[in-house]
Every structure is written in C-alpha cells, then in structure tokens.
Amino acid sequence: xxxxxxxxxxxxxxxxxxxxxxxxxxxxxTVVIAGAGIAGLRAAERxxxxxxxxxxxxxxxxxxxxxxxxxxxxxxxxxTGRLADLKLPVYRDLDATWRLGTRALGLDVExxxxxxxxxxxxxxxxxxxxxxxxxxxLPGTPLWSDHVWSLxxxxxxxxxxRRLADGARHIAVVGTGFIxxxxxxxxxxxxxxxxxxxxGNALMSAAVGSQVGGLMTRLHRRNRVGMxxxxxxxxxxxxxSRTDRPKAGVGVSIWLDDxxxxxxxxxxxxxxxxxxxxxxxxxxxxxxxxxxxGPTTHAIHVDGGSPALVPSVVAAGDVARWPNLLFDRTPRxxxxxxxxxxxxxxxxxxxxxxxxxxxxxxxxPRFWSEQFGVRLQGVGRPGLADTCRLAEGSPKELEFVxxxxxxxxVVGAVSANAGVRLLEYTDxxxxxxxxxxxxxxxxxxxxRLAAV
Amino acid sequence: MTVVTTGSMPVVPPFDxxxxxxxxxxxxxxxxxxxxxxxxxxxxxxxxTVHGLPAVPDTGPQIIEPGARLPVPVxxxxxxxxxxxxxEVAPLTYLGGAGRRADSPAFRPSNRRRSGGMRRRSDPAVxxxxxxxxxxxxxCQQEAPASFLVARDGRLYYDAxxxxxxxxxxxxxxxxxxxxxxxxxxDSTR
Numbered sequence: 001x002x003x004x005x006x007x008x009x010x011x012x013x014x015x016x017x018x019x020x021x022x023x024x025x026x027x028x029x030t031v032v033i034a035g036a037g038i039a040g041l042r043a044a045e046r047x048x049x050x051x052x053x054x055x056x057x058x059x060x061x062x063x064x065x066x067x068x069x070x071x072x073x074x075x076x077x078x079x080t081g082r083l084a085d086l087k088l089p090v091y092r093d094l095d096a097t098w099r100l101g102t103r104a105l106g107l108d109v110e111x112x113x114x115x116x117x118x119x120x121x122x123x124x125x126x127x128x129x130x131x132x133x134x135x136x137x138l139p140g141t142p143l144w145s146d147h148v149w150s151l152x153x154x155x156x157x158x159x160x161x162r163r164l165a166d167g168a169r170h171i172a173v174v175g176t177g178f179i180x181x182x183x184x185x186x187x188x189x190x191x192x193x194x195x196x197x198x199x200g201n202a203l204m205s206a207a208v209g210s211q212v213g214g215l216m217t218r219l220h221r222r223n224r225v226g227m228x229x230x231x232x233x234x235x236x237x238x239x240x241s242r243t244d245r246p247k248a249g250v251g252v253s254i255w256l257d258d259x260x261x262x263x264x265x266x267x268x269x270x271x272x273x274x275x276x277x278x279x280x281x282x283x284x285x286x287x288x289x290x291x292x293x294g295p296t297t298h299a300i301h302v303d304g305g306s307p308a309l310v311p312s313v314v315a316a317g318d319v320a321r322w323p324n325l326l327f328d329r330t331p332r333x334x335x336x337x338x339x340x341x342x343x344x345x346x347x348x349x350x351x352x353x354x355x356x357x358x359x360x361x362x363x364x365p366r367f368w369s370e371q372f373g374v375r376l377q378g379v380g381r382p383g384l385a386d387t388c389r390l391a392e393g394s395p396k397e398l399e400f401v402x403x404x405x406x407x408x409x410v411v412g413a414v415s416a417n418a419g420v421r422l423l424e425y426t427d428x429x430x431x432x433x434x435x436x437x438x439x440x441x442x443x444x445x446x447x448r449l450a451a452v
Numbered sequence: 453m454t455v456v457t458t459g460s461m462p463v464v465p466p467f468d469x470x471x472x473x474x475x476x477x478x479x480x481x482x483x484x485x486x487x488x489x490x491x492x493x494x495x496x497x498x499x500x501t502v503h504g505l506p507a508v509p510d511t512g513p514q515i516i517e518p519g520a521r522l523p524v525p526v527x528x529x530x531x532x533x534x535x536x537x538x539x540e541v542a543p544l545t546y547l548g549g550a551g552r553r554a555d556s557p558a559f560r561p562s563n564r565r566r567s568g569g570m571r572r573r574s575d576p577a578v579x580x581x582x583x584x585x586x587x588x589x590x591x592c593q594q595e596a597p598a599s600f601l602v603a604r605d606g607r608l609y610y611d612a613x614x615x616x617x618x619x620x621x622x623x624x625x626x627x628x629x630x631x632x633x634x635x636x637x638x639d640s641t642r
Contacts, residue, residue: 042627068632070630085632087632088632089626089627089632089635089636091623091626091627091636337630338591338628338630341627341628342628366591366594368589368591368630370587375587375588375589377589419587419588419589419590419602420588420590420593420602420604422590423590423593423594426594
C-alpha cells in the first residue's frame with residue numbers, strides 16, 4: 001500500500017469534498033467511538049442531544065469509563081482531592097455499549113469496519129476517532145522500573161501515588177511543560193524535594209513564551225524547586241536494574257548531557273505526548289502527527305494520491321490535527337481539556353450533517369494551570385506568537401495579563417491570578433493590535449524582563 | 453473566592469437609580485458608598501453607581517454586565533511608577549471589546565439581565581456551585597453569560613434556577629468548568 005508522503009493540500013481536499021464518496025449518504029444508524037476519553041464522551045452526549053437514536057459503541061483501551069484526567073497532576077497528586085473528583089457529569093442517557101479494555105487494531109475505511117483483536121470486526125456508519133495521546137518518552141528511559149513513572153492515566157496516578165507513599169523524599173521531574181510544572185508544584189506542596197529537568201531555558205516556554213515562562217521559573221525557584229534547565233537526560237540508572245545501578249540508597253540516577261547528574265528516589269517523565277494513531281497505519285488516513293482532518297473534523301483519506309474527505313469518519317480531541325481557520329490554514333493538534341470537549345461535540349455534529357453542511361470547527365483554545373497558588377490561564381495560541389506584551393497588572397506580583405501577537409495580530413492572551421480580566425482580551429483574537437484604536441505599548445523585551 | 457447564592461439570592465449585584473430593580477441586595481454584602489464609574493477617557497456619563505458591593509480599592513470601571521457587550525475598560529488603575537522602567541505598567545488603554553461607543557456608560561443595568569423574567573422565590577434551585585472548588589477561572593461566564601458572573605469583588609454570582617432556555621448553556625458551563633465545581637440537579641452519571 002503506497003501512502004502519499006507529501007502533506008496533502010487541504011484546499012484541494014476541500015474542493016474535492018463534494019465529489020468524495022458523497023453519492024449515497026444515509027443517516028448513520030451505528031456510531032462507533034474509538035477512545036473512551038473526554039472527547040468521545042462529549043461526542044456521544046451530543047449525538048443523543050441531537051436526537052440520534054441509533055446504537056453508540058465505545059471502544060476504550062482503559063478499563064474505565066471516561067473520567068477527568070486533569071486532577072491527576074493537580075489535586076490527586078497533591079492529595080487535596082479525592083478519587084471522586086475524576087467523575088465527569090453527563091446530562092443525557094447515553095444508552096451506549098461499552099467495550100472497555102478493548103483496543104482497536106485497525107480501520108478499514110472502504111468497508112466501514114473497525115478491526116479488533118482476534119479478527120473481530122465492528123461495522124459502523126459513523127466513526128469518531130478519539131483515541132487521544134500517549135505519553136512520550138526518550139529512548140533509553142527505563143520505563144519498566146519501579147522508580148520511573150509517567151503520569152497519563154488513572155493507573156499511572158495510582159501507581160505513582162503508592163510509590164510516593166512508600167517513603168520517596170526526592171523526586172526528579174523530567175519535562176517542563178504544564179504537566180511537569182504542575183507535578184512539581186503538587187509535590188512541593190506535600191513537602192517533597194523536587195528537581196525539574198528540562199530542555200528549554202524557561203518553564204512552559206513552548207506554551208506561554210519565554211517571558212511569562214521566565215516569571216513562572218522564578219516562582220518555582222522561590223518555592224525551592226531545583227532546576228536543571230537546558231539539559232537532556234542521556235543515561236539512566238535505577239536501583240532495580242541488573243546492569244546499570246546507581247549509588248546505594250539512590251532510587252534513580254539521571255545523567256544529563258551537560259555532564260551533571262541528578263539522584264532521586266523517583267523520576268517522573270512528563271515530556272509531552274504523542275497521538276495514539278499506530279492502530280491506523282495502513283488505513284489510508286493521514287496520520288503524520290495525529291489524524292489529519294479538514295476544518296469540519298472529517299478525516300482525510302490520502303491513499304492513492306488525491307486527498308479526499310471521508311464523510312463517515314471524524315476525529316476529535318488530542319489525536320486530531322485540524323486547521324483552526326480562526327488562526328490560519330495550517331493543521332495543528334491542540335491538547336487542551338476544554339478544547340477536547342468542544343471538539344467532541346463538533347465532531348458529533350459534523351458526523352450527523354456530513355462534510356457539506358458541517359461548520360468549520362474554530363474554537364478559541366482555553367487552558368488553565370495552577371502552580372504554587374498562581375492561577376495561570378490562557379486563551380488562543382500563545383505558542384504561535386512572535387511578540388508578547390504586558391497588557392495590564394504587575395508581573396512582579398504575578399498578577400497580570402499578557403497579550404501575544406503574531407505579525408501584529410493578536411493570537412492569544414495569558415493571565416496570572418487575573419481570571420476574569422482575561423475575558424475581554426479573548427475578543428481581540430484575530431484583530432490587529434496596532435490598529436489606530438489601540439494604544440500599543442512597547443514589547444516585553446528580555447532585558448526588560450530581567451529587570452522585572 | 454466567594455460564591456454568593458441562596459434560594460432567593462440575586463444573579464448579579466443589583467443596580468439602582470438607572471434601571472429597574474432586578475434583584476435584592478445580597479445579604480452578606482455590607483452596604484458601601486457608591487462607586488462612581490467613569491474615567492477621564494470618556495465623557496462623564498453621569499452618576500452611575502453601584503450599591504451593595506463592598507468598596508473596591510481601585511476606581512476602575514466595574515465589570516458588571518456580561519450579557520451585553522463586553523464592558524470596555526475605560527481606564528486602568530494607575531499603578532505606582534515602576535522602578536525598572538516604563539514597561540511594567542503599560543496599559544493597553546483602549547483594549548477590550550470591539551465596537552463600543554465612547555460615550556456609552558461603562559455598564560448599564562439591563563432588562564435582559566435575566567431573560568426568563570424575574571425569578572420567584574418559589575423556584576427551586578437547580579444550580580449549585582461548590583464554594584471550595586471554584587477558583588474563578590470564569591469559564592462559566594464565557595459559556596453562560598446570562599447565568600454566571602464573576603464580579604469585580606472576586607465573587608461568583610450565579611442564577612440558582614435559570615430559565616429553561618438557558619439550561620443548555622448552563623450545562624455546557626458545568627461540563628467545561630475546570631474545577632468541576634458546578635453541580636446541576638438531576639446530574640446523571642451515565
């Protein structure tokens with residue numbers, strides 16, 4: 001099977017959408033949702049809200065029904081929350097079939113069938129791909145070890161919690177994204193020693209830029225989080241290894257590429273996530289960095305050269321890569337919890353009405369994080385920006401709103417401890433900042449921020 | 453981080469003088485001096501006052517009315533001069549909300565505040581917000597501006613018994629709440 005390696009031209013695909021397999025399109029009677037996460041759950045709920053009375057089948061790899069993952073790195077790790085916090089409210093009777101602990105192994109787009117283990121096939125009229133992401137790892141990481149954990153699902157959360165209760169004192173956190181920083185904050189709140197190891201020079205700089213990231217770095221420093229920034233792990237040694245053992249009394253040793261070494265009882269690896277698309281190999285869908293979809297969340301079939309939308313397959317949540325026309329035509333993935341919910345709902349709508357009538361899914365991404373009592377909150381895509389400006393407040397007190405622009409156009413805003421003030425900047429997204437109406441303050445430069 | 457409601461509590465801090473009285477004054481809030489809301493950036497719209505809110509330290513405009521156009525920050529509070537240069541306080545003075553006329557008041561009490569009409573005491577409460585969980589991310593206000601309001605006094609005001617046609621957006625607010633602090637009556641669990 002030859003796959004088209006070039007990135008497909010979305011505009012061309014859209015132009016072909018009318019011609020692509022649209023001859024006969026009955027209303028779907030059976031919808032299969034691959035992935036029992038928040039996006040899949042909200043898709044099913046929306047289907048029922050729209051009056052869909054056919055069968056809904058969930059194929060979920062985890063043995064649990066959908067639950068809220070966000071407290072895993074926050075309340076649950078900090079031990080301020082309970083397991084009941086993972087419950088998600090549903091306001092419709094889903095009347096779904098739950099195939100939990102079941103992994104989808106393949107997809108036959110031509111015959112509308114999902115392939116499961118032991119040769120089982122599940123036929124669908126509509127398929128929602130919402131398999132989410134899996135934790136990313138660096139090669140050579142001893143994942144099998146009891147001293148090395150990632151934090152992606154409930155099993156990880158339980159295991160790590162048990163391991164920490166076992167008398168771990170010093171935890172090394174690899175990765176300085178949102179999850180890594182939240183883990184560090186939660187563990188410091190329990191009085192444990194934490195060392196953050198990260199590639200970038202500021203915490204969360206990929207998501208919120210180096211300036212706000214620098215402020216958060218200072219916050220973590222002030223709370224006595226150890227930092228090894230600008231370094232990558234190159235070698236590991238764990239106490240339960242047969243070959244590579246650290247010094248006596250050390251659980252895990254991590255050598256970094258700048259020559260230093262971090263000794264800890266437990267290491268948590270939080271270096272991002274990769275879309276769970278291995279099962280879609282050979283299906284003909286474009287799965288380079290997630291399932292590529294059109295603006296309406298319909299998947300794009302590239303097998304045989306000419307890309308075409310598949311009316312019966314939609315993708316939602318962290319696994320989907322789609323062009324948010326609010327920003328530009330470049331397809332990207334978004335890994336925010338709120339967006340995943342909205343994405344699932346939009347995918348359900350798109351599945352019901354088809355690619356011709358469906359609206360483009362153009363949400364404003366929204367995210368939040370809480371670290372050391374500072375509520376960091378963002379809208380839009382600050383990561384796309386080339387300039388970050390302070391809009392109001394005081395960075396020194398960590399109470400501010402920063403506006404992010406790309407070529408003069410607002411693409412996002414981030415606030416710290418200023419929740420409701422962020423709302424009015426949300427409406428600016430997509431507008432030029434230096435139109436005459438607006439007074440344009442000088443950009444936050446690195447020198448300026450050092451002084452802050 | 454205070455959530456104010458009871459069975460008959462108001463959705464919003466009430467307004468007087470410039471519009472119909474919409475809801476009773478929250479019992480908890482001590483009466484305070486009226487805060488004049490206008491700034492040098494716009495012509496004085498006349499004495500627009502807020503009763504029933506505790507006095508807030510800054511004299512900036514109050515964000516009160518989420519249902520209507522976004523209230524535009526007319527002026528930012530002048531923060532003390534920074535030691536490190538002009539940047540630290542660089543207010544985007546006219547940022548926020550498009551299309552607002554310069555002469556309209558910063559906020560205006562509105563009859564559309566509660567589109568289901570006045571709520572009666574007898575309406576049972578359907579919505580409740582967990583005071584300990586709510587961290588005022590204001591996602592609920594974005595999703596259901598007619599039913600939730602994070603006011604300038606750092607409290608969440610909400611409609612405990614929203615009219616039926618608002619329930620879809622209230623449910624969406626409950627779904628998307630980052631802290632999952634909003635509970636609805638008849639909460640189903642699959």
